[in-house]
Amino acid sequence: MEIDIVTKKDLQQFKQEILEEMRSILANKKVEAKDRQWLRSAEVREVLCISPGTLQNLRINSTLPYQKIGGTMYYRTEDIDSMMEGRADHG
Template sequence: MKIDFVSREELAALKAELLKEIKDILKEKVNGGISQQWFRSADVRKLLGISAGTLQNFRINGTLPYRKVGGIMFYSRADILDLMQGRDNG
Protein backbone atom coordinates (compact mmCIF):
# COMPACT_ATOMS: atom_id res chain seq x y z
CA MET A 1 0.00 0.00 0.00
CA LYS A 2 1.43 3.34 -1.09
CA ILE A 3 0.78 6.50 0.91
CA ASP A 4 1.11 9.87 -0.82
CA PHE A 5 1.89 12.88 1.29
CA VAL A 6 0.88 16.45 0.56
CA SER A 7 3.53 19.13 0.86
CA ARG A 8 3.08 22.36 2.78
CA GLU A 9 3.21 24.29 -0.48
CA GLU A 10 0.39 22.19 -1.94
CA LEU A 11 -1.69 22.74 1.19
CA ALA A 12 -1.01 26.49 1.06
CA ALA A 13 -2.09 26.60 -2.59
CA LEU A 14 -5.26 24.67 -1.77
CA LYS A 15 -5.99 26.99 1.15
CA ALA A 16 -5.57 30.08 -1.06
CA GLU A 17 -7.84 28.62 -3.72
CA LEU A 18 -10.53 27.69 -1.18
CA LEU A 19 -10.39 31.12 0.46
CA LYS A 20 -10.81 32.82 -2.93
CA GLU A 21 -13.82 30.66 -3.75
CA ILE A 22 -15.39 31.33 -0.33
CA LYS A 23 -14.85 35.09 -0.72
CA ASP A 24 -16.45 35.00 -4.18
CA ILE A 25 -19.47 33.12 -2.80
CA LEU A 26 -19.82 35.53 0.13
CA LYS A 27 -19.52 38.54 -2.17
CA GLU A 28 -22.34 37.14 -4.29
CA LYS A 29 -24.46 36.49 -1.19
CA VAL A 30 -23.86 40.00 0.14
CA ASN A 31 -25.10 41.34 -3.18
CA GLY A 32 -28.04 38.95 -2.98
CA GLY A 33 -26.88 37.24 -6.09
CA ILE A 34 -28.64 39.98 -7.95
CA SER A 35 -27.03 41.28 -11.11
CA GLN A 36 -29.78 42.98 -13.11
CA GLN A 37 -30.93 46.53 -12.33
CA TRP A 38 -34.77 46.27 -12.42
CA PHE A 39 -37.11 43.45 -11.45
CA ARG A 40 -40.77 42.69 -12.05
CA SER A 41 -43.10 41.67 -9.23
CA ALA A 42 -42.86 37.92 -9.86
CA ASP A 43 -39.05 38.08 -9.72
CA VAL A 44 -39.12 40.04 -6.47
CA ARG A 45 -41.57 37.59 -4.88
CA LYS A 46 -39.29 34.71 -5.84
CA LEU A 47 -36.12 36.46 -4.60
CA LEU A 48 -37.67 37.38 -1.26
CA GLY A 49 -39.80 34.25 -0.88
CA ILE A 50 -42.97 36.26 -0.30
CA SER A 51 -46.56 36.16 -1.53
CA ALA A 52 -48.23 38.62 -3.89
CA GLY A 53 -50.17 40.01 -0.92
CA THR A 54 -47.00 40.63 1.08
CA LEU A 55 -45.42 42.41 -1.88
CA GLN A 56 -48.55 44.54 -2.21
CA ASN A 57 -48.29 45.42 1.49
CA PHE A 58 -44.63 46.39 0.97
CA ARG A 59 -45.74 48.74 -1.83
CA ILE A 60 -48.63 50.22 0.17
CA ASN A 61 -46.63 50.93 3.32
CA GLY A 62 -43.52 52.09 1.43
CA THR A 63 -41.30 49.22 2.57
CA LEU A 64 -40.28 48.57 -1.03
CA PRO A 65 -40.42 51.49 -3.48
CA TYR A 66 -41.51 50.74 -7.04
CA ARG A 67 -41.98 52.37 -10.41
CA LYS A 68 -44.98 51.65 -12.59
CA VAL A 69 -44.42 51.66 -16.35
CA GLY A 70 -47.28 50.76 -18.67
CA GLY A 71 -49.12 48.83 -15.98
CA ILE A 72 -46.04 46.83 -14.94
CA MET A 73 -44.42 47.43 -11.57
CA PHE A 74 -40.62 47.47 -11.41
CA TYR A 75 -38.38 47.36 -8.35
CA SER A 76 -34.77 48.54 -8.27
CA ARG A 77 -31.89 46.28 -7.35
CA ALA A 78 -30.69 48.75 -4.69
CA ASP A 79 -34.09 48.89 -2.99
CA ILE A 80 -34.36 45.08 -2.95
CA LEU A 81 -30.87 44.76 -1.45
CA ASP A 82 -31.70 47.39 1.18
CA LEU A 83 -34.81 45.45 2.14
CA MET A 84 -32.91 42.14 2.26
CA GLN A 85 -30.23 43.70 4.47
CA GLY A 86 -32.76 45.37 6.75
CA ARG A 87 -31.89 48.94 5.83
CA ASP A 88 -34.47 51.70 5.94
CA ASN A 89 -35.53 52.99 2.51
CA GLY A 90 -36.88 56.28 3.78
Protein backbone atom coordinates in the same frame (compact mmCIF):
# COMPACT_ATOMS: atom_id res chain seq x y z
CA MET B 1 -34.90 -8.17 -27.67
CA GLU B 2 -33.47 -6.82 -24.44
CA ILE B 3 -35.65 -6.31 -21.39
CA ASP B 4 -34.71 -3.87 -18.63
CA ILE B 5 -36.41 -4.05 -15.27
CA VAL B 6 -36.93 -0.78 -13.45
CA THR B 7 -37.06 -1.13 -9.69
CA LYS B 8 -38.59 1.16 -7.10
CA LYS B 9 -35.06 2.09 -6.03
CA ASP B 10 -34.24 3.10 -9.63
CA LEU B 11 -37.31 5.33 -9.74
CA GLN B 12 -36.46 6.95 -6.41
CA GLN B 13 -32.92 7.67 -7.59
CA PHE B 14 -34.28 9.15 -10.84
CA LYS B 15 -36.71 11.31 -8.86
CA GLN B 16 -33.84 12.58 -6.68
CA GLU B 17 -31.76 13.45 -9.75
CA ILE B 18 -34.66 15.38 -11.27
CA LEU B 19 -35.30 17.29 -8.04
CA GLU B 20 -31.62 18.24 -7.75
CA GLU B 21 -31.58 19.46 -11.34
CA MET B 22 -34.73 21.55 -10.76
CA ARG B 23 -33.24 23.09 -7.61
CA SER B 24 -30.10 23.97 -9.54
CA ILE B 25 -32.11 25.61 -12.33
CA LEU B 26 -34.19 27.63 -9.85
CA ALA B 27 -31.10 28.74 -7.92
CA ASN B 28 -29.45 29.92 -11.15
CA LYS B 29 -32.62 31.77 -12.12
CA LYS B 30 -32.58 33.65 -8.79
CA VAL B 31 -28.92 34.57 -9.25
CA GLU B 32 -29.62 35.86 -12.77
CA ALA B 33 -32.51 37.98 -11.48
CA LYS B 34 -30.39 39.46 -8.70
CA ASP B 35 -27.71 40.48 -11.24
CA ARG B 36 -30.13 42.84 -13.00
CA GLN B 37 -30.81 46.42 -11.90
CA TRP B 38 -34.61 46.27 -12.20
CA LEU B 39 -36.93 43.34 -11.48
CA ARG B 40 -40.62 42.77 -12.18
CA SER B 41 -43.06 41.81 -9.41
CA ALA B 42 -42.97 38.08 -10.16
CA GLU B 43 -39.17 38.06 -10.05
CA VAL B 44 -39.14 39.93 -6.72
CA ARG B 45 -41.64 37.47 -5.25
CA GLU B 46 -39.49 34.57 -6.41
CA VAL B 47 -36.24 36.03 -5.09
CA LEU B 48 -37.76 36.91 -1.70
CA CYS B 49 -40.04 33.84 -1.56
CA ILE B 50 -43.09 35.97 -0.75
CA SER B 51 -46.71 36.01 -1.88
CA PRO B 52 -48.33 38.64 -4.12
CA GLY B 53 -50.16 39.99 -1.05
CA THR B 54 -46.93 40.42 0.90
CA LEU B 55 -45.35 42.31 -1.99
CA GLN B 56 -48.43 44.51 -2.19
CA ASN B 57 -48.13 45.27 1.54
CA LEU B 58 -44.46 46.22 1.05
CA ARG B 59 -45.58 48.69 -1.64
CA ILE B 60 -48.49 50.09 0.39
CA ASN B 61 -46.34 50.59 3.49
CA SER B 62 -43.61 52.23 1.37
CA THR B 63 -41.20 49.57 2.62
CA LEU B 64 -40.13 48.75 -0.92
CA PRO B 65 -40.05 51.57 -3.51
CA TYR B 66 -41.21 50.78 -7.04
CA GLN B 67 -41.81 52.38 -10.40
CA LYS B 68 -44.94 51.66 -12.42
CA ILE B 69 -44.59 51.77 -16.19
CA GLY B 70 -47.80 51.02 -17.99
CA GLY B 71 -49.33 48.21 -15.98
CA THR B 72 -46.01 46.72 -14.86
CA MET B 73 -44.28 47.45 -11.57
CA TYR B 74 -40.49 47.45 -11.39
CA TYR B 75 -38.26 47.29 -8.32
CA ARG B 76 -34.56 48.17 -8.09
CA THR B 77 -32.38 45.38 -6.78
CA GLU B 78 -30.53 48.03 -4.74
CA ASP B 79 -33.80 48.89 -2.93
CA ILE B 80 -34.52 45.20 -2.29
CA ASP B 81 -31.04 44.72 -0.81
CA SER B 82 -31.41 47.86 1.35
CA MET B 83 -34.78 46.68 2.63
CA MET B 84 -33.38 43.26 3.55
CA GLU B 85 -30.34 44.77 5.30
CA GLY B 86 -32.58 47.12 7.26
CA ARG B 87 -34.84 44.27 8.26
CA ALA B 88 -31.85 42.20 9.36
CA ASP B 89 -30.67 45.09 11.59
CA HIS B 90 -34.05 45.30 13.30
CA GLY B 91 -34.94 41.60 13.32
